[in-house]
Amino acid sequence: MKRYRKDITTWVLIILFLTILIIIYNEQRNNRYIEIGEDTAPPEELDPVVAAKTSQLLIKSAQQDINVVITEKVRSIKRQNELYEQGRSSDEDVVTYAKGGESYHNYGLAVDFALRNNDGKIIWDINYDGNNNGKADWFEVADIAKQLGFEWGGDWSKFKDYPHLQMDFGLSIRQLKKGLRPSHEQKDN
Incomplete structure (x- = not known):
């Protein structure tokens, strides 16, 4: 017993x-996380943390004598679908495997970047060394971004998306589609 x-x-x-x-x-x-609901329109601006980290990226890159240009921020569903069609309905290269609503850009959690060379031209040359330090500027920017908390598309195994930087805050696309968003409020314990 x-x-x-x-x-x-x-x-x-x-x-x-x-x-x-x-x-x-x-x-x-x-x-x-906060729940805003599935029927809520996608954001029109970057998440505040992503925006602040993007600004820091530009400053830190400039300190390394690298001129970074942000080429894409928040992307509409329509724009995402247009990019998805690129390379599928034309002779252009495929630039994304994400349809509308399946990209972190659609939720204000991603940016794309390029470099401005010494002639002032915007380039996507990942081997360009404009600051002449023997390292490709693109990879220097990616390293700075990762130190700031970004995930870099160049590290992906299936599809290398070298211009892409994102912060998912632990949220999957499925969760974002269901209306969950990162909450950056500090709550008292």
Whole structure:
């Protein structure tokens, strides 16, 4: 009989512990994300953290004598679909595998960049070394971006998207489609 009570007590404690863990997890999740709903229009501006980090990227790159140009920020669903069709309905190169609503650009969480060379021309040459330090400027910018918390499309294994930088804040495209967004508010404990 004592063994039976000990087993029940152990199971009750395990269930209580797991319940507490679930509550803590959900509380942290609720602090990290806000739900705006599926029917809400996509943002027209960059997420404030992404915007601030993009500004820092431009400043830090300029300090390395690299002139970075942001070529794309928030992208409409229509624009995303147009880019998706590029290379599929024309002789151009495929530039994305993301349809409208499937890109972090559509949610204000991504930017694309290029370089401005010493002649003032915007270029997408990943081997260009305009600051003459023996390193490709493109990869220097990618390293700065990663230090700032961006994920770089050049690190992707399936499709190298060298101009692409994103911050997903732990959110999948599926979650974004369902209306979850990052919450950057600090809550008091």
